Amino acid sequence: MSRKTPDWIDQREEARTRDLLGQLRDAMPPAEVQERIAWRAMERFERRRSLLWSRGFGFGLAAATAAALVGVGLHLWGPAPGPALPPKGSLHAATEAPSSFRVGAHEVVLSPESQVEVTAAEPELIELLVTSGTATFDVSPLGPGEIFRVRTEHVLVEVVGTRFSVQSERVCSTVVVEEGRVRVSDTEGAVVELAPNQKRRFCPQDRADALLREALVLISGGGSIEEAIELLEAYLDSAPGSALEEEALYHLCLAHARLGHAEEARRLAARFRERFPQSTRLERLERGLATLE
Amino acid sequence: MSLLERCQAGDASAWNQLFRERSGQVYRWAVLLGLNPADAEEAAQEVFAIAARRIDTCHADDALGSWLFQITRRVVANARRSGWLKRALFGEKPLEPAFGPAESPETAKEIAVRACLAKIPREQAEVLVLMEVEGHTREEVADILGLPPGTVASRARLGRKAFLRHWQEMQEAAGDLALSWGEK
Numbered sequence: 001m002s003r004k005t006p007d008w009i010d011q012r013e014e015a016r017t018r019d020l021l022g023q024l025r026d027a028m029p030p031a032e033v034q035e036r037i038a039w040r041a042m043e044r045f046e047r048r049r050s051l052l053w054s055r056g057f058g059f060g061l062a063a064a065t066a067a068a069l070v071g072v073g074l075h076l077w078g079p080a081p082g083p084a085l086p087p088k089g090s091l092h093a094a095t096e097a098p099s100s101f102r103v104g105a106h107e108v109v110l111s112p113e114s115q116v117e118v119t120a121a122e123p124e125l126i127e128l129l130v131t132s133g134t135a136t137f138d139v140s141p142l143g144p145g146e147i148f149r150v151r152t153e154h155v156l157v158e159v160v161g162t163r164f165s166v167q168s169e170r171v172c173s174t175v176v177v178e179e180g181r182v183r184v185s186d187t188e189g190a191v192v193e194l195a196p197n198q199k200r201r202f203c204p205q206d207r208a209d210a211l212l213r214e215a216l217v218l219i220s221g222g223g224s225i226e227e228a229i230e231l232l233e234a235y236l237d238s239a240p241g242s243a244l245e246e247e248a249l250y251h252l253c254l255a256h257a258r259l260g261h262a263e264e265a266r267r268l269a270a271r272f273r274e275r276f277p278q279s280t281r282l283e284r285l286e287r288g289l290a291t292l293e
Numbered sequence: 294m295s296l297l298e299r300c301q302a303g304d305a306s307a308w309n310q311l312f313r314e315r316s317g318q319v320y321r322w323a324v325l326l327g328l329n330p331a332d333a334e335e336a337a338q339e340v341f342a343i344a345a346r347r348i349d350t351c352h353a354d355d356a357l358g359s360w361l362f363q364i365t366r367r368v369v370a371n372a373r374r375s376g377w378l379k380r381a382l383f384g385e386k387p388l389e390p391a392f393g394p395a396e397s398p399e400t401a402k403e404i405a406v407r408a409c410l411a412k413i414p415r416e417q418a419e420v421l422v423l424m425e426v427e428g429h430t431r432e433e434v435a436d437i438l439g440l441p442p443g444t445v446a447s448r449a450r451l452g453r454k455a456f457l458r459h460w461q462e463m464q465e466a467a468g469d470l471a472l473s474w475g476e477k
Contacts, residue, residue, distance in 0.1 A: 010450060010453075016457060017456055021410075021421060023403075025428065027392040029334075029392060030392075033316075033334060034317045037312070037319075037334055037338055038313045041308075041338050041342065044342050044345070045305070045341070214390075217401050221405045221463070222464070223408065
């Protein structure tokens with residue numbers, strides 16, 4: 001009879017690990033992610049290069065002469081310079097307390113845990129990307145041809161001289177207008193205009209579906225049930241009445257049952273029964289709930 | 294002139310080529326070393342920013358990959374360190390698909406593999422990624438990480454054991470869950 005030596009076990013473990021990890025050997029992110037990384041890296045590279053260039057010459061003859069001849073000349077006889085624009089690509093974030101920054105004549109106030117990226121900063125075009133959290137924009141009246149717009153992953157908000165806020169969440173974006181008017185385009189190309197005191201939530205369906213998929217992957221992969229619950233609740237909140245509502249509600253109910261949240265599970269089961277009285281899953285749901293004390 | 298020499302000379306098109314050729318690989322390392330996709334994207338940009346500053350410390354064209362890996366592991370370690378408070382307060386975020394469409398049948402497996410890698414000590418995970426994912430030999434890994442080959446072998450052995458133990462536990466947990474829900 002052969003004896004299992006430690007070497008033999010090591011070889012078996014090596015082969016198994018190689019088999020599992022080797023599947024990721026050629027794993028690559030989606031093309032747009034690769035493109036974005038390369039593009040942003042290039043942008044940083046160019047920024048650093050121009051900074052080095054300006055440092056290299058800034059303290060030399062060019063700086064002295066330029067300051068004396070051009071700077072002073074402009075100050076005395078030229079037009080007054082406009083308010084400074086932040087550099088394109090710069091990130092502005094608020095962590096625990098709100099913070100604000102200026103983009104030319106306009107002011108942006110960031111709520112805690114929010115971040116905004118300046119994606120275009122030219123006199124005629126200012127474009128900001130709300131990557132997370134909520135930002136409120138106080139936009140000064142725009143001159144002819146001037147554009148001020150704000151993007152999230154889900155919407156593009158174009159300003160017509162106004163005060164408004166944009167909140168970027170995991171799946172949806174919410175736009176609230178306080179003064180003036182804004183024009184909002186969603187990812188499917190639909191355009192709506194919002195007037196003062198109007199609030200609108202934009203939730204692209206494919207993003208919502210991704211939440212549900214992620215929750216189901218967690219459940220089937222033995223991941224955290226608490227996190228799956230969070231995702232399922234976010235899905236149901238962002239896609240009410242969707243085709244997959246039955247699927248989401250069913251798993252949400254069982255997930256609560258699994259964690260012993262009897263009251264919540266029963267409440268959800270009642271909601272399921274009301275929404276999908278003909279569902280073939282109703283019986284399985286009742287069986288699952290019967291195990292609860 | 295080689296790509297490395299052109300980069301060292303400050304040729305912007307060479308840098309553009311390097312970023313495009315290596316962005317996927319650096320992102321993959323960052324994900325496998327424990328970052329979620331969004332953080333891995335940030336980390337990859339940071340790796341390239343450091344690479345641009347320190348390109349003079351890379352001495353050979355064929356060492357570019359291992360040199361970038363060394364930068365990546367430090368950037369990832371820093372990112373993990375700086376996020377400890379958030380993790381302590383809110384727990385680990387659920388892993389998100391990093392490599393393909395979320396509906397891909399391989400996605401659940403990808404996430405499970407990454408979850409197991411995330412549970413083993415970082416130095417063991419680095420060795421496993423280099424050997425089993427990138428296909429380097431023990432000697433090459435020793436060279437990349439600046440360790441004796443014996444240490445690499447020991448980390449690989451311990452890493453494999455820990456990885457497979459977590460894999461087994463995960464499979465059992467998934468089986469229990471499916472059974473308790475009355476479906477597989």
